[in-house]
Amino acid sequence: MACGPKAMIGPSILNSDLSMLYDESEKMINSGADYLHLDVMDGHFVPNLTFGHPVVKCLRQKIPKSFFDMHMMVANPEKWVEAMADAGANQYTFHIEASKDVPDLCRKIKEAGMKVGIGLKPGTDVSVVLPYGPLADMLLVMTVEPGFGGQKFMADMMPKVERLRAEFPLVNIEVDGGVSPANIDQCAKAGANMIVSGSAVVKSPQPAEVISQLKQAVQKVFPE
Ligand SMILES: O=C(CO)[C@@H](O)[C@H](O)COP(=O)(O)O
Ligand SMILES: [Fe+2]
Numbered sequence: 001m002a003c004g005p006k007a008m009i010g011p012s013i014l015n016s017d018l019s020m021l022y023d024e025s026e027k028m029i030n031s032g033a034d035y036l037h038l039d040v041m042d043g044h045f046v047p048n049l050t051f052g053h054p055v056v057k058c059l060r061q062k063i064p065k066s067f068f069d070m071h072m073m074v075a076n077p078e079k080w081v082e083a084m085a086d087a088g089a090n091q092y093t094f095h096i097e098a099s100k101d102v103p104d105l106c107r108k109i110k111e112a113g114m115k116v117g118i119g120l121k122p123g124t125d126v127s128v129v130l131p132y133g134p135l136a137d138m139l140l141v142m143t144v145e146p147g148f149g150g151q152k153f154m155a156d157m158m159p160k161v162e163r164l165r166a167e168f169p170l171v172n173i174e175v176d177g178g179v180s181p182a183n184i185d186q187c188a189k190a191g192a193n194m195i196v197s198g199s200a201v202v203k204s205p206q207p208a209e210v211i212s213q214l215k216q217a218v219q220k221v222f223p224e
Contacts, residue, residue, distance in 0.1 A: 004170050005193035007218035008034035009211050010069050012176070012198035014050065015149035021055070022062050024202065031208035032215070035067035035090075037176070037196045039149075044075035045098050046147035053083040060088030069093065071119070071176065071196075073146045078105055085112035093117025093140050093174075096129055106135040117174070121146060126160040133168045138194060143187075144177025149198040153178030158190040165191025181210060184217040193222045 011033050016024035025036055038056060043049040056068065070089045074080060077094035078101075084092055092114045099105050102118070109116045118129055119140035129139060141160045144151035154177070164173050175192040180200035187195065195214050204210045 005172055005222050006224070007188075007215055007222045008172075008194045009214050009218075010035040010037040010067075010174075010194060010196050011201045011207070011211070012037040012039055012071075012149060012196050013202060014039040015199045016202040018051075021051075022059060025059060025063055025066075028201065028207065028211075029063070029066055031201075032211045033066075034215075035069050035194075036063075037069045037071055037198075038089075039071045040074060040080075040084075041147065042074040042076075045095065046073045048073075048147045053080065053087040053089075056084065056089060057087035067091070069117070069174075069194075069196075071117075071140070074098065078108065081105070081108050081112050081114075085114050089114055091115040091117050091138065093119050093138065095119040095121065095146070096132070097121055097124055102132045103135060106132070119146075119176075120160065122154055122157060126163045129164070130167060133164070133171060136171060138172035138174055139164050139168065140174045140176055141192070142177050143175050143179060146177070151178050153180070153183045155183065155186060158186055161187065161190035161192050179214075181213045181217070184214050188218045188221040191221075193218060 011028040041048045041050040067090045069091045092109045115137040117138040174194035176196035179197045
């Protein structure tokens with residue numbers, strides 16, 4: 001049994017029919033998703049607005065088991081920790097660019113019973129997160145400018161993934177933004193084991209096929 005990072009695929013439902021959030025989420029789970037990536041945007045940290053903990057709470061009541069990976073694209077991540085934990089979130093991924101006290105925020109997230117994710121925007125150097133790697137369960141390398149789904153994958157983010165994998169061989173490393181079967185091999189080879197994919201999965205007539213392709217590519221690097 002291989003120990004260490006596992007290949008996991010987490011569809012982002014941001015670009016799905018949000019009037020059918022539950023149905024779209026169920027469809028992803030039934031298509032083989034390992035977790036759900038829920039994009040929370042506050043219109044300040046990013047120029048877009050999505051949903052908050054009340055929606056997550058309702059979704060959790062209908063989806064009692066799946067892992068909710070909260071991508072908190074918010075200007076004040078400290079403010080929502082308790083509410084998201086209460087709503088049933090499993091992992092709380094804040095952006096290092098928005099945090100005033102990273103160790104304190106990591107502590108708060110853990111005390112609330114959630115896993116800690118730390119996210120990096122494309123313009124943020126990987127050195128910024130290195131001191132905090134030991135505090136995190138997962139490190140997120142954005143491969144688009146956060147705020148919208150359907151953008152073009154930024155291959156020049158792969159050296160960041162490589163550096164984080166070299167520094168932290170056992171931590172989960174997630175990529176998010178424009179990821180698809182066309183670029184999954186470079187993500188996996190760089191060291192990403194948690195894969196967020198939005199449009200490539202939710203817009204496909206065969207989401208299960210896309211998820212399977214993504215998973216097989218990552219399992220070549222991170223075998224079960
Ligand atoms: O956080 C974000 C965007 O800010 C992502 O989770 C996107 O929503 C992923 O969608 P695609 O880029 O894969 O379509
Ligand atoms: Fe995201």
